[in-house]
Amino acid sequence: MATHWIWQQPDWPDFNWQAERLTPLLRECVQAQGQLMGMSGSVGDSLGAQTELDALLQNIVTSSAIEGEQLNVGSVRSSLARRLGLELIDGDKVSQRSEGLAQLMLDATRRFTEPLTLERLLEWHQWLFPDQEADLTARSMHVGALRGDEPMQVVSGRIDRPTVHFEAPPRQGLEQQLDQFLQWFEASQHQTALDPMLRAGIAHFWFVTLHPFDDGNGRLTRTITDLALAQGEAQAIRFYAMSASILDDRAGYYRILESSQKATLDITEWLTWFLQTLLRSLQQAITRIESVLGETRFWQAHRESELSAEQVKVLNRLLDGGERGFEHGISAGQYQAVAKVSKATATRHLAELLEKGCLQRLPGGGRSTRYQINYPDRAAR
Structure with missing residues (x-):
């Protein structure tokens, strides 16, 4: 069999990368992460909760926007606020969709010490598609279950001459491949030699390449990334939204995924893109918190x-x-x-x-x- 896709490589999924190329970028990310976590301690409880709400909301909305789905922002905000114990004066009515998305995000980030199991993944998938029975387009989709037997491809162009951008591993053997990923995800959390940010990047690439569901693979991939980052920081409070930075370079995101999935097991290029994007999201969060702290100091000075x-x-x-x-x-x-x-x-x-x-x-x-x-x-x- 020709090795057109990375998962067809004989040593799949034994990834490798050029550490010397990633070290300077990784150092920048760690410094920005430390600065952000230090600044977040200066934000009061009420402002901190509001800042976290904004970051979580941005993450949910932009993760769906990457897939071309526009959410009701007000509904998602209301669902998040209720779970965070915040009162909204003009909150929108919640929906099954917004409740499921809020539950998914907070389960990943608040329960970061809990293992990622197949059962948990299937539950996440159900939360992602809570109202599929009312949706005619989703009735053929396996919700809360792994994908069907049909080949999983990402295509574009004409129906009679489509361009195949990606093809996932076949359905046969998917359980074993997913189990291998989940075992690695659990074990790698305690590997001191593997930087947590690199671990998040590897998890992102590996899971999205498996594409284990009929739909929602990208959103669940980014949720797993958020879980991995929360585990690396050992804290549930989130002040940055990586999905927003991915959306800013959506074309680049799909381009680097496609080229990496057609390449060798050396994923240096993918990890470089991932760390650059993570760094931007950390820097944007630092700017936002600087603004919040500046506003607080201003009103204190003029009270x-x-x-x-x-x-x-x-x-x-x-x-x-x-x-x-x-x-x-x-x-x-x-x-x-x-x-x-x-x-x-x-x-x-x-x-x-x-x-x-x-x-x-x-x-x-x-x-x-x-x-x-x-x-x-x-x-x-």
Whole structure:
């Protein structure tokens, strides 16, 4: 038999990699992980819980988006919040789908000390597809069971001349292959010579290559990755969402998987991509927590300041940054629009905020003058 796929290699799944190529990147990941875990200890309980909720939500939503599925974000947020013991003022109604996804994510991250067994995997698969009976397209799918006997292929293009991007190992022998993976996953957790981040990358590649289910393999692969990372950090609290970084390079994700699954058992290229993506997710989380801590310090410094409701509204928008905020400062005209006040009132409000040290004027003048938050400790930003 020709060895077109990696699982056809005679030594499958005896993976190897070039450690010297991965060491610098691995060192960066470990440093970022340590910085993030150190910073998370500075976040108060309520803010920490909200930050974790946001990260878990982002992970669930983006993992489904990688597969082209758009979730009801409000429903998933409500399901997560209920399980985390958080109250949402304007929470959406939960659904079977959102409940299953929240249960899946929290089971993987909160019960990271529990072994990953076939029974647990099958239960995860059921949570991933809780309402399949009402879905006509899912009635032929084996839910909570391994895939059927048909060849498992990922294809694109014309029906009469499809391009096969990937073919999974045949159904015969799948139980033994999956059992081998699960035994390795349990044993490798205690191998001090194997870095936990490399272990997560290997687990990701190995499981997605097995493709043991009719559907949901990608999402369960990323759930196993989250479990492996939680085990490596020995903590259930999650402040970063790797699936979001994978989604940012979705094309690259599928490209590196396809090329690696058609290559040798040297998975250095895959592990390089995995660590680079993990590093981005850690760095993005550090930036978010820096923002949260900066906002907390700002309001602590101005807790005695007498501010109008309009001023507080604009300050919160500036503190938000990102899509909802003003990353490059705010002009008098923008202040007027956000606060819904007159031009004269906007000018007066801005002068007051400058005087109280809430804002600082950016270089430039006239109509182009812009203002940004004056953090009490700019060095910490």
